[in-house]
Structures are given as C-alpha cells and as structure tokens.
Amino acid sequence: MVTEKEREQTAAAEPLPYLGRSARIVGDWRSVDVEQTPHNKNNRGELGKALYYYRNNRVSPDPLSRIETSALSADRRNTFERVLAQAPAGAINPERVPVPDPKAMTAHIKRVAKYLGASDVGIMRIRAPFLYAKGAYPDEGTGAVATDSSSLTPEEASERYPYAIALVYAWDYEMGRAHRHRIGDAAYHFGAEHLRATYANLASYIKELGYSVVQRVATPMPVALAAGLGEMGRHGMLITERFGARVHLGSPILTDMPLVTDEPIDLGVTDFCQVCNKCATACPTNSITTGGKAVVNGVEKFKINWETCYRLRPHVVDYWSSCLTCVAVCPYTKPNVWWRTVAIRAIKWTPIPLRGLVTRPLKLIDDTFWGKLGRKRVRFMSYDSGSLKLPDGTHVGPEGDTGYYYPLKENARRFDLLKAKLKSKPDA
Ligand code: SF4
Ligand code: SF4
Known part of the structure; x- marks a missing residue:
C-alpha cells in the first residue's frame, strides 16, 4: 500500500503530465473518487428523487429507447450493455506472443482496433x-475487468498495467442532427453499444496474445487527451479532428503489453472556443460557461455544471433522453466537406499568437452556412423530427425542413408549459 507521503514524494519527483492546451494540469491533480461520479451519487439517491427514479424506475415509452440503455429499459436483460456485462471474463493465453518491436505491435493493435470498429485509436x-x-467504475461492463483490478491502488495499477489504449467511436452525423429527439438518441446510444463491443473484442484479442487487460479503472477524458485523440471543448466534450465532438470515449483498456505512446495534439480548440460560445448559447440548461477556464482538481479547463445538465433528464424522458445540443451545434461537429477541412487546418496551422485573426472569420462562416443552431428535420425509419408526438397521439410542430425542437432558453420551464398545454386540451 502506497502511503500519502510516498504518493506526494513520487508526484513531486515526476513532471506534471501534459494533456495539451485545452486542459492543463497546473496543480495537485488527484485521482477522481469513483464514488463521487454522477451515476454513483445518483444510485445512492444523493441527487434527489426525480433523478433517482429516472435512472432506476423509469421505462421509456419507445421500444427502441428501451433497448438502447438499461436506465430506460423495461427489462435490463434486453439491453446489450447488460448482456455484455454479465459475460464471464475469458482466460489469458499462457503462451505469450513476444513483442521485440513495440512500434510494430502498436501499429498492429491500432489496425486491429479500427478493423473491429473504432473510429480512432490512441495510446x-x-x-x-x-x-x-x-x-473500478461500476458501469455496465465488457467482461474485460481483471479480478484483481478493484483491489489495487492507482499507483499499483499504473505499475502493473502501464499502457492505456483509448478508442473513440463516431456516431452518425445526420442522425445526430435530430438531437433532442429519439433519432439522435438512437445514434448516440447505439454508438456507445458499438464501442462497447469493439472494446470487448480488442480486450479478448490482447488476452489471446498473452497479455493482461483491465477496463473501467481509468478516467476517459484525460486518457483521451494524453493519447492525442483530440482536445476538450468549452462543452466539456472531446473534440476530434475528423469527427468533432460526435464521439463516444468509452472506458480505456489498460494493458501490460509493451506499446509506443502518442502525444497530445493541438487543434486550436481553446483558441476557437474563446470566440465561439455556440454551445454555451444553445445549452437549454445554462450548464456551459461563457467565461474563461477555471481550475478544478488541479486542472485548468472550461468547467461544466454537470449537475444542471443531468437534472434535465427526468423532465424529457417521455420524449427523448439525450440532449446533445452542445455537440450538435459545435462547429467542429460538421461533416467532412472540403471547407471544414480547410477551416480546421487553418486554425491548426496558424501560429498560436495569430489564431485570433482566423477564428472570428471561421465562426462567421460556420454561422452563415450552418446557422447558429443548425436545426434540421431528419427522418429515420418511422421516426420524424419534423413534429413532436404528444402522449395523446396528436402532433405539434412545423412542417418543412426545420424540425421540431423545444424552444431554447426556457430551461425546465418549457416542460411546465408543455404540461399546461396538455392539461388545457379538453380530452387530456
Ligand atoms: S447536453 Fe444539453 S443540457 Fe447538457 S451541457 Fe450539453 S447542451 Fe447543455
Ligand atoms: S461550440 Fe464553439 S465554444 Fe463550444 S466547444 Fe464547440 S467550438 Fe468550443
């Protein structure tokens, strides 16, 4: 067991990890207490009854939503995450494949991860x-958790499993435009399931090569930043060069396989966020700051109010489950057309002191071509974001290409308005 004094001596002897410019470690950065993460607090009832019942007792009226996530399922066994979590962990091949060239093995593992479905990989x-x-973070798992992982201290685990493999999976751009709708929910949640399967397959592959893996023990965002997968935006999400913020991070795999590491990247996200503010303006719960960065747990970054964001969920569950407005409006979350590539490279390749000269024109271009809110009507199977179906079977909302979105900036009051509207109907 490492004592607090030993921990401080080790920390003082090592340089601070570099996560790139979007989240800088400037002080005493400590491991996150898993018991203080949102779902854990909620599972103990510390966030109030509405959120507790949302996560543990609510059933979505939509069948696709009921299999997307166990939180809204009628029977959790009908969700892929639960099926995978209950799968027993497989054995490690005792005949370990030697790794004389970690660089070649790293390239191979990255190829395998992409073949298995990852959109990008970092180490x-x-x-x-x-x-x-x-x-371990007690989320629904992948069967990849080593039996001893939860008994190790972070210091012991980082010695035993020194490398993290972080994957991202990009969900469908067009479906994601119907955010605050069942269509956006489907893209988001089934993207998460896809990534779970990819991680599980990759973990099994590494075990078949004779190496250990553990999962759900590392905090995804700092790992993704250190692994060079992207930068952290004002909205607190990872922004990748190719897919913007429409990516799932999942829980990185830790392994004792010798690998070669990547470096944090500089896309100019911090410079662009300073003039953009689109996510903060569009956020229906005002959870995103329009101000500067703050230091949280020794890390200087844009601070999100996760609790007000989380508290939206019980109010909307009858209509949709994942807001994602901040992700959808983010200029980085746009399809890979030529002008987007030019814009992103223009910021990236401009020297840092001169970036202010290019960020404002690029924001103007984004607003002009995509609109400040980027609303779009999306049709997917029998779903249509063009109107909102009320519980009584009637629809509200415009015809045309805009799509129906709850009015912004009314916060939870808009649900009171909706309830009042329903009550005012004679047969409601
Ligand atoms: S998901 Fe929605 S409520 Fe939460 S921070 Fe993003 S825009 Fe705001
Ligand atoms: S919407 Fe704008 S301010 Fe928000 S994360 Fe994206 S680039 Fe930054």
Whole structure:
C-alpha cells in the first residue's frame, strides 16, 4: 500500500503530465473518487428523487429507447450493455506472443482496433492520477475487468498495467442532427453499444496474445487527451479532428503489453472556443460557461455544471433522453466537406499568437452556412423530427425542413408549459 507521503514524494519527483492546451494540469491533480461520479451519487439517491427514479424506475415509452440503455429499459436483460456485462471474463493465453518491436505491435493493435470498429485509436502511458481512486467504475461492463483490478491502488495499477489504449467511436452525423429527439438518441446510444463491443473484442484479442487487460479503472477524458485523440471543448466534450465532438470515449483498456505512446495534439480548440460560445448559447440548461477556464482538481479547463445538465433528464424522458445540443451545434461537429477541412487546418496551422485573426472569420462562416443552431428535420425509419408526438397521439410542430425542437432558453420551464398545454386540451 502506497502511503500519502510516498504518493506526494513520487508526484513531486515526476513532471506534471501534459494533456495539451485545452486542459492543463497546473496543480495537485488527484485521482477522481469513483464514488463521487454522477451515476454513483445518483444510485445512492444523493441527487434527489426525480433523478433517482429516472435512472432506476423509469421505462421509456419507445421500444427502441428501451433497448438502447438499461436506465430506460423495461427489462435490463434486453439491453446489450447488460448482456455484455454479465459475460464471464475469458482466460489469458499462457503462451505469450513476444513483442521485440513495440512500434510494430502498436501499429498492429491500432489496425486491429479500427478493423473491429473504432473510429480512432490512441495510446498513452498511465500514471496514478489517470485512474479512479478506488477500484473500478461500476458501469455496465465488457467482461474485460481483471479480478484483481478493484483491489489495487492507482499507483499499483499504473505499475502493473502501464499502457492505456483509448478508442473513440463516431456516431452518425445526420442522425445526430435530430438531437433532442429519439433519432439522435438512437445514434448516440447505439454508438456507445458499438464501442462497447469493439472494446470487448480488442480486450479478448490482447488476452489471446498473452497479455493482461483491465477496463473501467481509468478516467476517459484525460486518457483521451494524453493519447492525442483530440482536445476538450468549452462543452466539456472531446473534440476530434475528423469527427468533432460526435464521439463516444468509452472506458480505456489498460494493458501490460509493451506499446509506443502518442502525444497530445493541438487543434486550436481553446483558441476557437474563446470566440465561439455556440454551445454555451444553445445549452437549454445554462450548464456551459461563457467565461474563461477555471481550475478544478488541479486542472485548468472550461468547467461544466454537470449537475444542471443531468437534472434535465427526468423532465424529457417521455420524449427523448439525450440532449446533445452542445455537440450538435459545435462547429467542429460538421461533416467532412472540403471547407471544414480547410477551416480546421487553418486554425491548426496558424501560429498560436495569430489564431485570433482566423477564428472570428471561421465562426462567421460556420454561422452563415450552418446557422447558429443548425436545426434540421431528419427522418429515420418511422421516426420524424419534423413534429413532436404528444402522449395523446396528436402532433405539434412545423412542417418543412426545420424540425421540431423545444424552444431554447426556457430551461425546465418549457416542460411546465408543455404540461399546461396538455392539461388545457379538453380530452387530456
Ligand atoms: S447536453 Fe444539453 S443540457 Fe447538457 S451541457 Fe450539453 S447542451 Fe447543455
Ligand atoms: S461550440 Fe464553439 S465554444 Fe463550444 S466547444 Fe464547440 S467550438 Fe468550443
């Protein structure tokens, strides 16, 4: 067991990890206590009855939503995450494949991960603060958790499993435009399931090569930043060069396989966020700051109010489950057309002191071509974001190409308005 004094001596002897310009470690950065993460707090009832019942007792009226996530399922066994979580962990091949050239093995593992479905892959060297303070994050898993992982301290785990493999999966851009709708929910949640399957397959492959893997012990965002997968935006999401913010991070795999690490990247996200503010303006719960960065747990970054964001969910569950407005409006989350590539490279290749000269024109271009809110009507199977179906079977909302979105900036009051509207109907 590593004592607090030893931990401080080790931390003082090592340089601070570099996560890139979007989230800088400037002080005493400590492991996150997994017990203080949102779902855990909610599962203990510490966030109030509405959120507790949302996560544990609510059933979505939509059948596709009921299999997307166990939180809204009628029977959790009908969700892929639960099926995978209950799968027993497989054995490690005792005949370990030697790795004389970690660079070649790294290239191979990245190819395999992409073949298995990852949109991108990054590798970084684990240190204790990247790991949860107490064991594994108890989310629905992949069967890849080593039996001893929850009994190790972060220091011990970072020694035993020194490399993290972080994957991202990009969900469908067009479907994601129907955010705050069942269509956007489907893109988001089934993207998460796809990534779960990819991680599980990759973990099994590494075990078949004779190496250990653990999962759900590392905090995804700092690992993704250190692994060079992107930068953190004002909205608190990872922004990747190719897919913007429409990516799932999932839970990185830790392994003892010798690998070669990547470096954090500079896309100019911090420079663009300073003039953009689109996510903060569009956020229906005002959870995103329009101000500067703040230092949280020794890390300087844009601070999100996760609790007000989370508190929206019980109010909307009858109509949709994942807001994602901030992701959808983000200029980086646009399809890979030539002008987007030019814009992103223009920021990236401009020297940092001169970036202010290009960010304002690029924001103007984004507003002009895509609109400040980027609303779009999306049709997907029998779903249509053009109107909102009320519980009584009637529809509200415009015809045309805009799509129906709840009015912005009324916060939770808009649901009171909706309820009042329903009550005012004679047969409601
Ligand atoms: S998901 Fe919605 S409520 Fe949450 S921060 Fe993003 S825009 Fe705001
Ligand atoms: S919407 Fe604008 S301010 Fe928000 S994360 Fe994206 S680039 Fe930054």
